[in-house]
Amino acid sequence: MKIIVLAGSNRKNATSTRLGEYAVEVMRNQGHEASLFDLYQTPVPFYAPDEKQAENHNLAELNSRMLAADAIILTTPEYHGSISGVLKNALDHLSQAHFSGKPVLCISSAGGAVGVSSLLQLQAIVRNLHGINAQEWISIGGAQRRRFEATFDGYEEYEGSQDIEDRIQRVIGSFLSLAQTLTSARKSSESGERGNEDD
Template identity: 35%
Template sequence: MRPIRIAALGGSLRAGSVSAAALRTCAARARRAGAEVTLLCGPDLVLPPYDPETGVRSAAELRLLAALRAADGVLLASPTYHGGMSGLLKNALDHTEALAQDTPGYLDGRAVGCLTVAWNEVAGASALASLRASAQALRGWAVPMGVVVSAATEFTAADTCADPRAARRLDILTDQVLDFARMRRTTEADAVPVGSGVGATL
């Protein structure tokens, strides 16, 4: 059986971004657990403003859509701007309208873990709620754990969070995405195909 695939999207262009560092920490944990992680941060998500009328897709958009289509789970990380997610990440999520006609559509069946970074916990919680709402609107399964990381949190070059409490929360977030993705794949593998005849004599 192939490894679990995770698409990790980071919505900050800032050099030394704390949200990008937190996302890399989650990605590193997922990789240690055997997952394949596609990390798309900052410049990787610089896309044209979403236009439903255009039929032209940039190379960056095609990479994003391919990563999401292949993913069993998704991690979303954003800095908090005025109580909401970054415009960079919101625009990337708007581009997932291209997944509407997929089977299943959008992020249906995929676990989605959300984290935000903020100086103010209230603003961070507001941004986290908007991330989770967007994930659910895209039919993703937002995992129970959501994390607001303080903008003062330090991370090492080895993608380790220096704050034990924040590190533990990021670990739980990542593990929930992985656990749900594994359970989903197991359920699908055990499902009886329609028309197989199993149970027809009951």
Template identity: 30%
Template sequence: MNIVAIVGSLRAASYNMMLAKFIQNRYAEKVTVDILTLHDIPMYNQDEENNPTQAVVDFKARVKAADAVLWLTPEYNSSIPGVLGNAIDWLSRVDKVMIGKPSFIMGASMGNLGTVKAQMHLRDILFASGLGSPVLQGNEVYIGAAHTKFDAAGNLTDEATIQFLDKVMNNFIEWVQ
């Protein structure tokens, strides 16, 4: 099974990128995880939606080719980051590559609640008519106090979190299959 992991942070030391890399490495025998960054995605402009940049064309093609999408989002101002919303705008237009594609949402932050509010908003967005992506329910991953769960090298070290991720990733893989 092929999954694209869309990381909603541009920060060099992003906990969500660390989480994506952990998922990619830990579950490599079960799934292939292609991590997508949003650094090169230009701002969505309806005037350009039929003639997007190559970065957008490639981004949409990688999402379309995947069996499922793993969203890793930080929380900015109690919602998703603008860069993630922008990427979603591109995915929801013209060829609408997300329709029917299974999604799973995770997030890590330094706050105690993880990314609860951002994930609630993202879940609502993914049900919009231009996206229509079913989202795995009941397996929410809110990694709070992320700065205490990753080491200086970016490795997830919190055993309880790792065990929980083992459980929910298995649930996600079974659900998609």
């Protein structure tokens, strides 16, 4: 499957982005075509419906990669109990054509307690775009974020490190199972429609 991770932070080495990178690694190890779209590295313009923005290279890339994806992961830091502005801006550029019928996993990283408010808001946006929210989500907060900080060297040990990785891998596994089921059903339906057109 083709899976895009849309990383919604405007900060270099954001833990939410690094969490998205880890998700890409996990999915690639399972044979999927997973990729990251980092809004820090590849920013898109402010959404302005009265302006022609289709010529913007970064926006055109986001549009094509989202359309091609079989499944989507959205990652965000939690700011003031909400999703990041750059992620909301990117989502404003997108439509039901990018999300309809596709499974979506929401991920957040918060400096304090786990970021449930941002996840609830993301899931509401996904529903409005006719995407299908995964049954679970991933949220890390406080000391849990140490595993995904830029200075983490991979040799550190701290309480709960393996538990976090195990939980993330379990949720991604569940998400991939849902994505496989929905992708197979969608492709079967599209194949049937093409067959009817040929009759």
